[in-house]
Amino acid sequence: MKKRLISIIALCIATSACATIDTPSTNKPHASDLQDYSTYIAAAITDWVIEETQDKQFNYVKLLTSEPYVARSEIEKRLKLNSIIVTNDESLPSLKVSYSVYEIDDKILIRIKTDDFEATRFFSKSEGNSIIPASPLTIRADP
Numbered sequence: 001m002k003k004r005l006i007s008i009i010a011l012c013i014a015t016s017a018c019a020t021i022d023t024p025s026t027n028k029p030h031a032s033d034l035q036d037y038s039t040y041i042a043a044a045i046t047d048w049v050i051e052e053t054q055d056k057q058f059n060y061v062k063l064l065t066s067e068p069y070v071a072r073s074e075i076e077k078r079l080k081l082n083s084i085i086v087t088n089d090e091s092l093p094s095l096k097v098s099y100s101v102y103e104i105d106d107k108i109l110i111r112i113k114t115d116d117f118e119a120t121r122f123f124s125k126s127e128g129n130s131i132i133p134a135s136p137l138t139i140r141a142d143p
Contacts, residue, residue, distance in 0.1 A: 042074035060094035
């Protein structure tokens with residue numbers, strides 16, 4: 001009787017564990033979903049990049065992005081309006097910036113990295129395809 005009970009319990013544990021295994025999902029950002037918010041995403045990214053370039057006294061930015069390229073053209077326009085030139089020229093002293101944008105639980109996460117720092121912030125979607133901060137700006141030194 002004990003063997004049968006232990007066998008049933010082991011079988012239940014084994015099958016319940018298998019039932020909860022999900023297929024791997026990717027948290028890749030979906031450009032089409034985020035493009036509606038690109039104006040506000042570009043503003044959030046650009047504001048921080050402008051501040052960093054001014055602090056480090058750079059006039060050039062090497063803009064590296066992970067796919068998809070959410071708001072890239074708008075970011076470049078905003079930087080240009082602030083006399084910051086996006087370049088790929090390795091010989092120019094430039095701030096290397098990468099950013100990624102993700103949609104997580106109906107919020108938008110923006111992550112911006114330079115050689116020295118990483119800044120992240122959550123935003124909530126708002127009316128008119130705008131976004132509003134849903135968390136403080138978190139900046140940490142990037143080792």
